[in-house]
Amino acid sequence: MNKTITIIKGDGIGPEIVTEAMKVIDAIGQKYRHQFIYQEVAAGGNAIDQYGTSLPKESLEKCLNCDSVLLGAVGGPKWDKTDPSIRPEKALLSIRSEMGLYANLRPAKLFPQLSEASPLKESIVNQGIDFVVVRELIGGVYFGKRSTTTENNELIARDEMSYSEHEIKRIAKIAFETARKRNKNVISVDKANVLDTSRLWRRVMEQTAKDYPDIQYTNMLVDNTAMQIVKCPSQFDVIVTENMFGDILSDEASMITGSIGMIPSSSLGNGTRGMYEPIHGSAPDIAGQNIANPIGTILSAAMMMKYSFDMARESENIEAAVHSVLNQGYRTTDIMSSGKIKVSCTEMGKLIIENL
Structure with missing residues (x-):
């Protein structure tokens, strides 16, 4: 299959976690012979800085003309005093409205490997x-x-x-x-x-x-x-x-469930196209440190495979890889516990790909 995905890396840790999710998507594409085409757009605080609005017209048009949208996170204290009409969060509301995404599905699932974190x-x-x-x-x-x-x-x-x-x-x-x-x-x-x-x-x-x-x-x-x-x-x-x-x-x-960094979500409407994103925020306090947890974003990509692309096998492959990595004892900072192995954001992404 050929699928076009609009990428909104967003603000804070968004670029770090979305980059790892894209690597996983590419690995799935290679394994199952799919071609995923990315069109990256600006939205949120970074768009305000570049264009004076949180959702440029071109960004919205690419969201409306794709197979699905993968989002990192938008916003941060830097834009708290911005005019409410163009605040970073306004971009998300506008995308949901224009795409007709009236249903948000957010799983609350406790990974047995992280039961102590609850x-x-x-x-x-x-x-x-x-x-x-x-x-x-x-x-x-x-x-x-x-x-x-x-x-x-x-x-x-x-x-x-x-x-x-x-x-x-x-x-x-x-x-x-x-x-x-x-x-x-x-x-x-x-x-x-x-x-x-x-x-x-x-x-x-x-x-x-x-x-x-x-x-x-x-x-x-x-x-x-x-x-x-x-x-x-x-x-x-x-x-x-x-x-x-x-x-x-x-x-x-x-x-x-123990960590907000583990939870994906999907926003759906009529048809198969949706917007997929982790539920956490942009976490500007840890941005650029390579310690963010990319699993919520990677599992959001898995939801995209299942709900928008009808790729249940590929989705289950990603989920199984996440379980394998957790079973092996690897943890990012937010889910770290005694006796486990601390890894960075990029290392976690690499481990998940190795376990596909």
């Missing part, structure tokens, strides 16, 4: 942690109208949160179809005891659940979900929720 009690960890958060990505309060006005001599800020039936139904279908490939259990998370948007969310989710009689379906309030993720994570298979709740819960879920 902050949870051993008795909880031993029950297993392996679920997926399906987050609605281009609706809700992050995309609603916002304003800051002066009334009665004080500032008042407003953010609008809204959802339509079709927005909820399409993310519901993604969740149920994902559950069919896993353990056939969906928990929909909302705040229906307070919010009108959540009451509509629950109504549409319950209606859609009737089309999937083979899937066990449950509703759960978001505050209870936050508690249950740390109390009994083994009960979850697929969590589906709106944009802001998903943002918060998926970050919580990632931390109970």
Whole structure:
């Protein structure tokens, strides 16, 4: 196969981790006789520095005209005071919106080799942690109208949160179809005891659940979900929720697995094209030191193989190589523990390629 991948290395450690992922993709291409063509673009803080905007028109056009996008990370303290209309994070929101990527799938899986790194009690960890958060990505309060006005001599800020039936139904279908490939259990998370948007969310989710009689379906309030993720994570298979709740819960879920550097994610819409990225940030404090963990980005590339390119065998090969390297005791700084072998970012990438 020939596939064109738009590469956004981004800011901070982005260039380091994406470079290692690209090496793994090239090795897979050589092994399975695929040709992967890269078109690298600027987005985020580096684009602001070069072009005065976080997402140049040419960068967006290449994202819209490719088979999928691989992203490192964007942002950093350097651009915290930048005009909100062009901040680094604005680039991600625009790409998701323009590409129609309304579903974010973020696995929360504890690698058995890293069980000691989880902050949870051993008795909880031993029950297993392996679920997926399906987050609605281009609706809700992050995309609603916002304003800051002066009334009665004080500032008042407003953010609008809204959802339509079709927005909820399409993310519901993604969740149920994902559950069919896993353990056939969906928990929909909302705040229906307070919010009108959540009451509509629950109504549409319950209606859609009737089309999937083979899937066990449950509703759960978001505050209870936050508690249950740390109390009994083994009960979850697929969590589906709106944009802001998903943002918060998926970050919580990632931390109970031991290291945020290990977790990939995919953003999907209609069709096979998507955007793939690790869930961590740009980590500017360690940028350029060759100590970042590239595994989350490499596993994001594996997700790209599976979900966008229909290359399940190749994806499983990458995942197996990661497990092999961890079994051999190699660790980057963020997952290092006593008795293990510390390696750099580039060394980790090389080891994974050797184990393909």
